[in-house]
Amino acid sequence: xxxxxxxxxxxxxxxxxxxxxxxxxxxxxxxxxxxxxxxxxxxxxxxxxxxxxxxxxxxxxxxxxxxxxxxxxxxxxxxxxxxxxxxxxxxxxxxxxxxxxxxxxxxxxxxxxxxxxxxxxxxxxxxxxxxxxxxxxxxxxxxxxxxxxxxxxxxxxxxxxxxxxxxxxxxxxxxxxxxxxxxxxxxxxxxxxxxxxxxxxxxxxxxxxxxxxxxxxxxxxxxxxxxxxxxxxxxxxxxxxxxxxxxxxxxxxxxxxxxxxxxxxxxxxxxxxxxxxxxxxxxxxxxxxxxxxxxxxxxxxxxxxxxxxxxxxxxxxxxxxxxxxxxxxxxxxxxxxxxxxxxxxxxxxxxxxxxxxxxxxxxxxxxxxxxxxxxxxxxxxxxxxxxxxxxxxxxxxxxxxxxxxxxxxxxxxxxxxxxxxxxxxxxxxxx
Ligand SMILES: Cc1cc2nc3c(=O)[nH]c(=O)nc-3n(C[C@H](O)[C@H](O)[C@H](O)COP(=O)(O)OP(=O)(O)OC[C@H]3O[C@@H](n4cnc5c(N)ncnc54)[C@H](O)[C@@H]3O)c2cc1C
Numbered sequence: 001x002x003x004x005x006x007x008x009x010x011x012x013x014x015x016x017x018x019x020x021x022x023x024x025x026x027x028x029x030x031x032x033x034x035x036x037x038x039x040x041x042x043x044x045x046x047x048x049x050x051x052x053x054x055x056x057x058x059x060x061x062x063x064x065x066x067x068x069x070x071x072x073x074x075x076x077x078x079x080x081x082x083x084x085x086x087x088x089x090x091x092x093x094x095x096x097x098x099x100x101x102x103x104x105x106x107x108x109x110x111x112x113x114x115x116x117x118x119x120x121x122x123x124x125x126x127x128x129x130x131x132x133x134x135x136x137x138x139x140x141x142x143x144x145x146x147x148x149x150x151x152x153x154x155x156x157x158x159x160x161x162x163x164x165x166x167x168x169x170x171x172x173x174x175x176x177x178x179x180x181x182x183x184x185x186x187x188x189x190x191x192x193x194x195x196x197x198x199x200x201x202x203x204x205x206x207x208x209x210x211x212x213x214x215x216x217x218x219x220x221x222x223x224x225x226x227x228x229x230x231x232x233x234x235x236x237x238x239x240x241x242x243x244x245x246x247x248x249x250x251x252x253x254x255x256x257x258x259x260x261x262x263x264x265x266x267x268x269x270x271x272x273x274x275x276x277x278x279x280x281x282x283x284x285x286x287x288x289x290x291x292x293x294x295x296x297x298x299x300x301x302x303x304x305x306x307x308x309x310x311x312x313x314x315x316x317x318x319x320x321x322x323x324x325x326x327x328x329x330x331x332x333x334x335x336x337x338x339x340x341x342x343x344x345x346x347x348x349x350x351x352x353x354x355x356x357x358x359x360x361x362x363x364x365x366x367x368x369x370x371x372x373x374x375x376x377x378x379x380x381x382x383x384x385x386x387x388x389x390x391x392x393x394x395x396x397x398x399x400x401x402x403x404x405x406x407x408x409x410x411x412x413x414x415x416x417x418x419x420x421x422x423x424x425x426x427x428x429x430x431x
Pocket of ligand 1 (some may be wrong): 135
């Protein structure tokens, strides 16, 4: 495995970091002020997007872009340090047209959209003129198991009709959000495919302004109000033309799996950036703050927190890079092994973020919980990461299942390592 970033990616990293220092950070205070006053997104966002695009810092995440589509066509490994840098400023990714959930939706459209759907939705998303949301989770069922989802879609003549309720749908309050990709249960369908649990759902492209779509509230997360929104949405007899089906009827589940692969890795890359920043803030604070005649940095417990944070960040980065490398080289591993890798780093990243940021908050004292540093927001996001794109427990289950599958396949091969002849036995199921 080679984790070296290509010379082009290294140059882009340098360019992106300079861009952030020169144009984004000077706007950071103004950004927060504007958002607090309800002026979201602040008027300078579009200027910054135009500037980023002019500099070639645009759609940095999508390796499979076509020749006529704007973007850098970097692989996942090359994208990692760029996403890490963007992660340090929570509004940066949008400037480079690299923010979730648009990135995942663009990937999905890229892979499964018809040519008409590409023109209508993918092109404006790639150009950053609209934004989008992905609507899967529902308040009434345990959504970590998507086979539970109850919102229905039924075929009626040349239309598709949706009914149900979704929640925590990120991005729907963004004033430029125009499209939702909705995962819905196929209303009574007697085709053979509909008989299996994993073929009962379809994805439908629903314009946000379709009659019957009602965004009933923006749900705050740990009392944090996200201006782009985590919306609760009711669908009442929402009617769209049949050609708004994305992919095949009943293929929603498989497409959702495809969508979440690189998207999860992007979250983890941004996490590493946030943790690096939290550690940088904490170490500088520890070197200047004194209690009982000593700098905080002189206390053993603070040194241990700093050391653990450094070790854990570096461990996590290596895992993330390995996962990105495997995504770029699918021929080097089994699909099941790759899925287990993605699941593993999602758990690692969530735990890393809450631990590293919490230590930093403690070093900062009360200020760490205030809105004056980015730490409280990073912690809140870390807490959400334990759930969004699937709870830790579900990912741990995937990792364990993969490991047990491997054990089943080699059953007995390890018994030669037992130390007594009685134990070097044929496993029960092979006797
Ligand atoms: C900030 C934020 C943004 C989000 N954005 C979106 C979005 O844009 N679109 C969208 O569709 N959804 C979004 N979500 C929702 C998120 O995907 C779901 O919350 C998640 O999938 C879990 O579903 P649930 O909340 O229904 O929990 P449930 O499915 O009810 O699970 C509850 C708990 O049960 C436990 N559990 C579940 N399964 C297992 C298992 N197999 N083994 C052991 N324990 C288990 C876990 O501890 C889990 O936390 C977002 C959530 C948050 C917090």
